[in-house]
Amino acid sequence: MDVIERIYEIDIDKNSEQPLYIQIYEKIRDLIELGILSANAKLPPVRKLASRLNVNMVTVINAYRLLEDNGYIYSRVGSGTYVSPMKAKSVQENILHDEDRIIRDDFKLMDRGQVYIRSDAINFAGNSLSPEYFPVDIFKNLIIEILERDRGYAFGYQESQGFLPLRESIVNFLGEYGIYTTPDNVQVISGAQQGLDIVSKALLNFGDKIIVESPTYAGALAVFNTRGAKVIEVPVQSDGINTELLEYNLKNNRIKFIYVMPDFQNPTGISYSLEKRKELLRLAKKYNTLIIEDDYVGDLYYGESKEMPLKALDNGETVIYIKSFSKLFMPGLRLAFLVFPTKYYDEILSAKHISDISTSGLIQRVFDLYIRRNLWKSHIENVRRIYKDKFKKMIDNLQKYMPKEVKYNLPKGGFNFWFSLPDGINSSFLYGEALRKGVLIIPGMVFFNNSALGERYIRLSFAEVKDEDIEKGIEMLGNIIKQHMDKKVQKSLSPLL
Amino acid sequence: MDVIERIYEIDIDKNSEQPLYIQIYEKIRDLIELGILSANAKLPPVRKLASRLNVNMVTVINAYRLLEDNGYIYSRVGSGTYVSPMKAKSVQENILHDEDRIIRDDFKLMDRGQVYIRSDAINFAGNSLSPEYFPVDIFKNLIIEILERDRGYAFGYQESQGFLPLRESIVNFLGEYGIYTTPDNVQVISGAQQGLDIVSKALLNFGDKIIVESPTYAGALAVFNTRGAKVIEVPVQSDGINTELLEYNLKNNRIKFIYVMPDFQNPTGISYSLEKRKELLRLAKKYNTLIIEDDYVGDLYYGESKEMPLKALDNGETVIYIKSFSKLFMPGLRLAFLVFPTKYYDEILSAKHISDISTSGLIQRVFDLYIRRNLWKSHIENVRRIYKDKFKKMIDNLQKYMPKEVKYNLPKGGFNFWFSLPDGINSSFLYGEALRKGVLIIPGMVFFNNSALGERYIRLSFAEVKDEDIEKGIEMLGNIIKQHMDKKVQKSLSPLL
Numbered sequence: 001m002d003v004i005e006r007i008y009e010i011d012i013d014k015n016s017e018q019p020l021y022i023q024i025y026e027k028i029r030d031l032i033e034l035g036i037l038s039a040n041a042k043l044p045p046v047r048k049l050a051s052r053l054n055v056n057m058v059t060v061i062n063a064y065r066l067l068e069d070n071g072y073i074y075s076r077v078g079s080g081t082y083v084s085p086m087k088a089k090s091v092q093e094n095i096l097h098d099e100d101r102i103i104r105d106d107f108k109l110m111d112r113g114q115v116y117i118r119s120d121a122i123n124f125a126g127n128s129l130s131p132e133y134f135p136v137d138i139f140k141n142l143i144i145e146i147l148e149r150d151r152g153y154a155f156g157y158q159e160s161q162g163f164l165p166l167r168e169s170i171v172n173f174l175g176e177y178g179i180y181t182t183p184d185n186v187q188v189i190s191g192a193q194q195g196l197d198i199v200s201k202a203l204l205n206f207g208d209k210i211i212v213e214s215p216t217y218a219g220a221l222a223v224f225n226t227r228g229a230k231v232i233e234v235p236v237q238s239d240g241i242n243t244e245l246l247e248y249n250l251k252n253n254r255i256k257f258i259y260v261m262p263d264f265q266n267p268t269g270i271s272y273s274l275e276k277r278k279e280l281l282r283l284a285k286k287y288n289t290l291i292i293e294d295d296y297v298g299d300l301y302y303g304e305s306k307e308m309p310l311k312a313l314d315n316g317e318t319v320i321y322i323k324s325f326s327k328l329f330m331p332g333l334r335l336a337f338l339v340f341p342t343k344y345y346d347e348i349l350s351a352k353h354i355s356d357i358s359t360s361g362l363i364q365r366v367f368d369l370y371i372r373r374n375l376w377k378s379h380i381e382n383v384r385r386i387y388k389d390k391f392k393k394m395i396d397n398l399q400k401y402m403p404k405e406v407k408y409n410l411p412k413g414g415f416n417f418w419f420s421l422p423d424g425i426n427s428s429f430l431y432g433e434a435l436r437k438g439v440l441i442i443p444g445m446v447f448f449n450n451s452a453l454g455e456r457y458i459r460l461s462f463a464e465v466k467d468e469d470i471e472k473g474i475e476m477l478g479n480i481i482k483q484h485m486d487k488k489v490q491k492s493l494s495p496l497l
Numbered sequence: 498m499d500v501i502e503r504i505y506e507i508d509i510d511k512n513s514e515q516p517l518y519i520q521i522y523e524k525i526r527d528l529i530e531l532g533i534l535s536a537n538a539k540l541p542p543v544r545k546l547a548s549r550l551n552v553n554m555v556t557v558i559n560a561y562r563l564l565e566d567n568g569y570i571y572s573r574v575g576s577g578t579y580v581s582p583m584k585a586k587s588v589q590e591n592i593l594h595d596e597d598r599i600i601r602d603d604f605k606l607m608d609r610g611q612v613y614i615r616s617d618a619i620n621f622a623g624n625s626l627s628p629e630y631f632p633v634d635i636f637k638n639l640i641i642e643i644l645e646r647d648r649g650y651a652f653g654y655q656e657s658q659g660f661l662p663l664r665e666s667i668v669n670f671l672g673e674y675g676i677y678t679t680p681d682n683v684q685v686i687s688g689a690q691q692g693l694d695i696v697s698k699a700l701l702n703f704g705d706k707i708i709v710e711s712p713t714y715a716g717a718l719a720v721f722n723t724r725g726a727k728v729i730e731v732p733v734q735s736d737g738i739n740t741e742l743l744e745y746n747l748k749n750n751r752i753k754f755i756y757v758m759p760d761f762q763n764p765t766g767i768s769y770s771l772e773k774r775k776e777l778l779r780l781a782k783k784y785n786t787l788i789i790e791d792d793y794v795g796d797l798y799y800g801e802s803k804e805m806p807l808k809a810l811d812n813g814e815t816v817i818y819i820k821s822f823s824k825l826f827m828p829g830l831r832l833a834f835l836v837f838p839t840k841y842y843d844e845i846l847s848a849k850h851i852s853d854i855s856t857s858g859l860i861q862r863v864f865d866l867y868i869r870r871n872l873w874k875s876h877i878e879n880v881r882r883i884y885k886d887k888f889k890k891m892i893d894n895l896q897k898y899m900p901k902e903v904k905y906n907l908p909k910g911g912f913n914f915w916f917s918l919p920d921g922i923n924s925s926f927l928y929g930e931a932l933r934k935g936v937l938i939i940p941g942m943v944f945f946n947n948s949a950l951g952e953r954y955i956r957l958s959f960a961e962v963k964d965e966d967i968e969k970g971i972e973m974l975g976n977i978i979k980q981h982m983d984k985k986v987q988k989s990l991s992p993l994l
Contacts, residue, residue, distance in 0.1 A: 017662060017869070018661065018662050018665075019665070022661065022665065022680075026661070066679070069679060070679070070681050128654065131649035131650065131652070131653045132649070134649040134652050134653075136644065136648050136649050136651075136652065139652070140641070140644045143640060143644070144637070144641065147633065147637045147640070151633050152628035152629070152631040152633050152827075153628065154633075154829065155628070155631050155633065155636070155827030155828070155829040155830055156628045156631075156827070156828060156829050157625065157828045157829055158829050164515065164519065164523070165514060165515050168515070168516065168519060182563065182566060182567070183519070184566075184567050190687060190831075190853045190857075191853050191854055193850075193851065193852070193853055193854045194852060194853040197851060197852055197853070201723055205725075206703040206725055219850075219851060219854075222847070222850075222851045223851045226698055226848075226851060228702075228703055228725075330649075330652030330653070331652070331653060331654045331854075332651065332652045332653050332654055332655050332855070332857065332858035332859065333652055333857065333859075334687075334853060334854070334855065334856070334857050342567075342568075350719070351723075353690075353716075353719075354690065354694060354716060354719045354720045354723060355690070355691060355694055355852065355853075356687045356688050356690055356691040356694070356831060356852075356853070357688055357690045357716075357828075357831070358829070358831070359831070360687075360829065360830065360831050360857055360860065361829035362829065362830075362860075363857060363859075372514070
């Protein structure tokens with residue numbers, strides 16, 4: 001079908017509280033931003049679109065005006081309305097301009113599952129629990145209970161460090177991870193991203209050097225870069241960060257901290273061996289630096305158990321531990337916590353205070369009950385069971401459809417598979433081709449400060465993809481790759497990591 | 498009574514979900530932090546305290562251990578347990594060390610009404626709506642309605658810029674302030690403090706120069722300082738910032754932005770005249786800089802109306818407007834918004850994203866309904882009526898009890914009175930004396946980067962003081978001042994500003 005025909009297919013909901021013209025505005029904006037409508041494409045006449053969508057002409061006029069006000073379209077007198085070339089750079093063109101911060105930000109949004117996704121898209125981009133598994137009813141009842149119990153106090157200013165009973169609950173449940181601490185060493189935060197921001201404010205001065213895994217989480221790179229830090233990227237191997245290169249960099253630089261995700265690393269999915277964990281700690285102590293441990297989705301292991309967090313192996317002084325509740329629970333809640341060595345008490349509390357004073361008191365109180373009643377624990381067990389099945393389905397279909405020239409390590413948990421592509425196809429091209437066929441993936445570039453390094457890699461997440469889409473999506477990707485990779489025999493490709 | 502006796506009087510609640518030992522720990526910690534227990538004071542023996550509080554000895558032992566772990570107390574073998582001198586610097590001593598960041602942070606907490614306040618204290622420190630006026634029941638019903646309407650979507654990842662229907666509601670209600678904008682120019686944020694943090698991330702590089710009013714909000718100084726900005730303080734007069742000094746500084750420096758609170762400024766309570774507003778805008782345009790307008794509690798005017806916000810006088814390009822919903826509503830909600838010129842779209846959205854991805858989707862959805870149903874408007878009218886009465890009560894008692902040597906301007910709205918003290922008494926001394934008598938005030942130093950400038954000033958807020966305490970509190974303060982100010986005739990004191 002003609003691409004402009006897509007406009008006639010947009011979904012509007014006449015029962016929504018959202019005005020119709022805003023709905024139309026948003027849908028057309030998304031078509032432009034996704035590169036589906038290209039530069040200078042002619043939009044349908046107002047009368048025709050109004051009649052096809054069965055709305056008033058004024059509604060369409062208002063939507064077009066808003067698009068024009070925001071630079072998405074322009075009109076030519078007596079001729080019609082067109083997509084503005086400024087906004088409609090084709091997606092592929094955008095990706096080739098990979099230094100473009102705005103576009104990189106789009107990917108970051110995608111990395112968090114935030115991009116405007118066609119409702120029929122097969123989503124291998126989203127990276128947190130699928131909404132169908134949110135424990136909405138239980139949580140709703142707890143909210144009502146808290147409002148009846150605490151009344152106005154739930155809405156007053158909260159202690160900046162976090163609601164004390166919640167910090168106690170956190171301390172108790174950390175015991176199960178082998179982490180023993182006190183409520184005074186816990187800072188409640190509004191999501192793990194804020195944790196990275198707070199740690200940066202507390203510890204980094206302009207020009208300080210830090211070490212990150214390469215590749216690493218795009219949102220971490222963004223926050224460290226904006227703080228003016230010099231970021232040194234040390235490659236990860238299948239059992240954790242390359243400790244020889246790590247030591248080389250520690251020896252030759254004064255490093256403020258090392259940022260790592262030891263379990264089911266984002267994006268590679270690899271986990272640190274116990275030896276690597278111990279070696280990392282030893283090096284951090286030897287060179288008198290700190291480790292920021294981001295316990296990304298550590299609860300989501302598919303074996304019998306997993307290795308201990310670094311924080312559990314630490315004497316309490318070397319590791320700042322960040323754990324999100326949002327990612328495996330309800331990401332829109334924005335709730336996480338930090339465990340920090342006592343000596344950083346002032347810096348961490350002050351950084352939280354200047355960031356947003358405190359995290360929502362209502363959410364803290366409700367989540368405290370959720371932990372106290374063991375609901376968190378049973379929720380996690382449930383989620384683990386569901387995702388273990390999805391994980392198996394991924395592996396079956398990867399074996400079936402992915403050409404053997406595409407290399408990957410088998411993750412032990414988490415949501416992510418990380419692939420190295422064969423010669424002849426790079427990840428921005430694959431991203432664009434897949435998008436056109438309705439499959440969303442994340443190209444590797446967003447996980448490196450030097451994005452050229454990412455051209456060989458893609459990440460697939462199965463957090464938000466529907467069970468019934470897994471086979472279709474992987475088959476499509478496999479076909480695109482087969483079609484474009486160098487046909488000559490590929491010899492002795494090195495293993496991925 | 499002996500000060501140690503205070504420990505026997507602490508309140509514990511055996512029905513609370515909070516463990517008893519934590520309750521005891523907290524209460525004793527507060528006594529130490531408030532300077533009520535002094536350095537090396539001996540704590541009661543475990544057996545005696547357990548029996549007086551009617552709890553198990555193990556409970557007291559656990560509380561003492563936690564105090565010890567956190568450095569509040571130390572023990573001497575065979576002798577007993579003592580308050581650690583490190584934590585127990587007397588409050589007055591703390592104030593004299595006014596460069597001490599930790600202590601300044603304590604004041605900042607107090608500025609937001611967060612300090613651990615004795616339950617019988619007369620609180621002229623807290624600076625946002627008193628919890629008794631929170632519309633808890635209405636809000637609770639809206640939460641239930643939203644959870645039934647939106648289910649899991651209320652908890653999924655939200656658009657980083659903010660829930661679109663809420664941005665539309667905000668745009669509609671801004672029309673009443675004379676501000677005309679679009680949902681694309683609105684960024685939803687987790688409280689006004691986060692607004693300052695985001696603006697700093699978006700606009701400030703290390704070493705950039707900015708201008709603030711002097712005195713100004715402590716939380717703003719903290720966030721600008723931590724971003725490495727050079728902060729130039731320009732005095733406010735009774736009708737707004739000193740525009741001659743402002744122009745002098747604009748002429749001689751490249752200024753990134755000017756941070757102002759044109760209505761009921763914090764801490765001085767002054768409001769900008771229309772002329773000053775226009776002059777400020779003219780200067781900002783002339784010197785090609787930006788204005789950050791913090792609409793602190795602009796809705797709380799006690800006359801018939803108030804001047805237009807700067808944003809309403811702007812052509813859309815010069816002013817970034819920050820408005821909090823928390824302060825006059827429910828501060829623990831953490832909800833506010835920014836209106837920004839289109840050219841900063843990428844910077845603002847990116848700064849929000851790296852700060853905490855998004856603001857709680859549930860709270861955004863509920864507040865959207867609250868605005869749409871005109872509940873916000875009627876809440877504000879109600880609050881204005883209540884505080885107008887409190888305001889009159891403040892004035893009556895100030896006239897009755899405050900020596901005429903204490904100077905102040907009459908605010909036209911808001912929560913704050915700002916006083917200049919007569920010779921012979923400085924604000925840190927007055928703070929300490931008042932605290933000992935159970936009256937909390939904020940000494941001027943926290944509102945200046947050079948805290949020595951603040952020694953002449955104090956701020957009284959009537960946001961959270963109980964009606965029946967106003968007379969008693971002001972009488973006490975008046976008496977302390979009369980007792981200590983220079984008795985010699987004070988001639989021709991200049992007016993306050």
